[in-house]
Amino acid sequence: MEDDQYTSDSGSELSEYWIDTFLGIKGHEYFCDIDIEYITDKFNLTGLNEQVERISQVIDYIIDETDVSQLTDELREIYDSNARVLYGLVHARFILTPRGLQRMMEKYKKADFGYCARVHCQLQHLLPVGLSDICGVCSVKLYCPRCEDLYNPKSSRHAMIDGAFFGTSFPAMFFQQYPHLQPSHPTERYVPKMFGFKIHEYAKLARWQEQQRRSLQKRLADRGLETINTANGYVYPEDDDDEGDEEMEEQS
Template identity: 35%
Template sequence: MSEESQYSEHPGGWIEWFCAHEDHQFLCEVDDEFIRDPFHQVGIKGKFNFFNEAISMILQPTSPEDQDLEDERFLEVYQEASDIYGLLHARFIFTSKGSAIMRERFLQGKFGHCPRIYCEKQNVIPIGLCEDLKTARIKVFCPRCEEVYMPKKKCADIDGAYFGKSFPQFLLMTYPDLHPKFQLLPDTQIQVDFQPTLFGFKIAGKQGSKIKKYDQQLQYNHIITQPIVQSVESNILQQEQKQYRIQKQELQDQQQQQQQSDQNKDQPHKKKNKKKHKQ
């Protein structure tokens, strides 16, 4: 679908038009009041050169016109407007209204499913592995195996900072009913060493990937059982060495006894030779 046709199909505001793009399916519509609030703009305004113009573009009640695509100035402001909206979106989804919207979309499977076969098409949650723009693209987090994967849907234009690293854990803690109940059957190789955090802090009782924890448990069992095996092998070796020493000692005793016996036999002949010499 071309961008020109998308404009005509979304005569509403810029936000509705922007979120209706095929690559923007993970995004939800942020309230105008939330965007206007200066408190929510703290820490964002200083990162952009056309912040005020971009905010005005975001709050436009109508979608862009066709001739706007030929305006270099519009495209330049549009790039900043996209990132500004994304950073505000990352804050909006942590509100009660925003998280409720994302919860419903998660339950409907709007963000896709886990590619791992044993997760049985578990719904996934969008996540960004970095809070900074232009650092990492959007990923998806599976609450079942607690791993991070590349999304199957086209999201090439979505920056990971539009959601942030803490959102999946926040959503699961806000709505405990979203936690899946299952028995883990690990079968895949770990590609990402993911550590769940909330606002930069590690979560108590969360150790990261459940598949990785399974592998660590196998390694731990190997470490625990290895000294036992080594101890048994050492005892067997010591017993063999002890038996060898006993056999060696017995052989030496037999040789000594044989030598003494031979010496005792030679002594009478010597005495007779001495007597003959005296005569």
């Protein structure tokens, strides 16, 4: 990457057009608008040249320093694809800054990221989060600060967004900045009942034991071992004891 700091007129019609077009794509509602000055500051791009090819040209493409009319359709497609990746990676860094957190807070209040599907969370607003800071590892997930669990986006358009474009630290940083927005944990829990009566604890224990038995059977079957002797709810491999006895006899 060149050492020169990139500069551009933030009022450029094409730069606004590209960013507005990117943000206007269906499924990109999770993204916020990044300041042009932030994108053009080389300090904020540290290390990204290893993840985005032709980063100098891509930045020029985003900020309207490229004569698009001189590009072939193939090259323009390459620039546009790289520009989307670069914008996403810079976005993950921008939303950890005060200005970025402010813009994401406005989107959070408007529930742009959706609501928690859990009934007892009472339509709690969600936040986007990545499970990795590396592109291509996992798609974006949604974090509920009330039940503190993760959910997949309902829309397939949102599910295609890379989680690295939001990073693994965003929700924690968000509530560090805005602790007053941290909701209280739900106190209600769903209790399974039959005809209005709670299920007996012994029934839960029996279901758990059956689940453990089937799990053990599967593990033994995966290893090619037959399963017999199901006394007391446990399953033992048929030949393990015999093999152990033979080894003891040989050693003696």
